[in-house]
Amino acid sequence: EIVLTQSPGTLSLSPGERATLSCRASQSVSSSYLAWYQQKPGQAPRLLIYGASSRATGIPDRFSGSGSGTDFTLTISRLEPEDFAVYYCQHYGSSPPAYTFGQGTRLEIK
Amino acid sequence: QVTLKESGPVLVKPTETLTLTCTVSGFSLSNARMGVSWIRQSPGKALEWLAHIFANDEKSSSTSLKSRLTISKDTSKSQVVLTMTNMDPVDTAAYYCARTKTTVAGAFDIWGQGTMVTVSS
Numbered sequence: 632e633i634v635l636t637q638s639p640g641t642l643s644l645s646p647g648e649r650a651t652l653s654c655r656a657s658q659s660v661s662s663s664y665l666a667w668y669q670q671k672p673g674q675a676p677r678l679l680i681y682g683a684s685s686r687a688t689g690i691p692d693r694f695s696g697s698g699s700g701t702d703f704t705l706t707i708s709r710l711e712p713e714d715f716a717v718y719y720c721q722h723y724g725s726s727p728p729a730y731t732f733g734q735g736t737r738l739e740i741k
Numbered sequence: 742q743v744t745l746k747e748s749g750p751v752l753v754k755p756t757e758t759l760t761l762t763c764t765v766s767g768f769s770l771s772n773a774r775m776g777v778s779w780i781r782q783s784p785g786k787a788l789e790w791l792a793h794i795f796a797n798d799e800k801s802s803s804t805s806l807k808s809r810l811t812i813s814k815d816t817s818k819s820q821v822v823l824t825m826t827n828m829d830p831v832d833t834a835a836y837y838c839a840r841t842k843t844t845v846a847g848a849f850d851i852w853g854q855g856t857m858v859t860v861s862s
Binding site: 732 | 778780787788789790793795799801803804837839841845846847848849850852853854855
């Protein structure tokens with residue numbers, strides 16, 4: 632069973648700064664099935680990135696994803712006030728079908 | 742417009758069985774490119790995937806909860822139902838249903854608003 636470990640647990644930055652969030656898989660995974668979500672308090676998660684690097688519909692281009700194998704990164708190029716939230720990575724494995732989430736990274740205003 | 746909406750009890754007692762319904766609109770549960778999962782989130786905790794059902798009725802569930810979970814769908818009613826047996830206070834959580842689509846490769850592109858379930862006597 633794949634385990635996703637996100638780091639850091641909490642990231643404190645200021646608006647305008649660049650954020651780099653990490654997601655490490657316990658074994659090599661297909662980048663085709665790695666996604667990132669944003670969740671704000673009291674809301675459902677929102678899909679940001681799928682296939683490790685493809686932005687979902689309506690997601691601003693300041694959000695980008697990269698990585699392969701066991702190491703994946705979500706980058707927010709210039710933080711806007713609305714970007715402060717919790718971010719989760721997620722993997723889909725097909726044999727057997729199973730979905731795994733990381734434990735999340737909280738991005739807070741410094 | 743694609744939407745998913747969860748419904749079910751707000752409060753269940755320990756040992757009882759929880760039944761949750763996800764009613765979808767804007768797409769068909771028979772669409773081969775789509776599936777629906779149930780995901781939960783205990784207060785202040787991370788997301789936890791529970792179970793998934795594909796258009797062809799293939800099902801999959803979390804290894805750790807497999808013995809307690811049943812997922813099914815009624816395509817004519819556009820509903821996906823999750824049952825979880827032997828509920829415990831640790832199962833207190835917000836329960837979400839979410840859609841996957843092959844074009845986003847196993848990601849959950851649309852989520853319901855979630856329904857909070859408290860397990861208490």
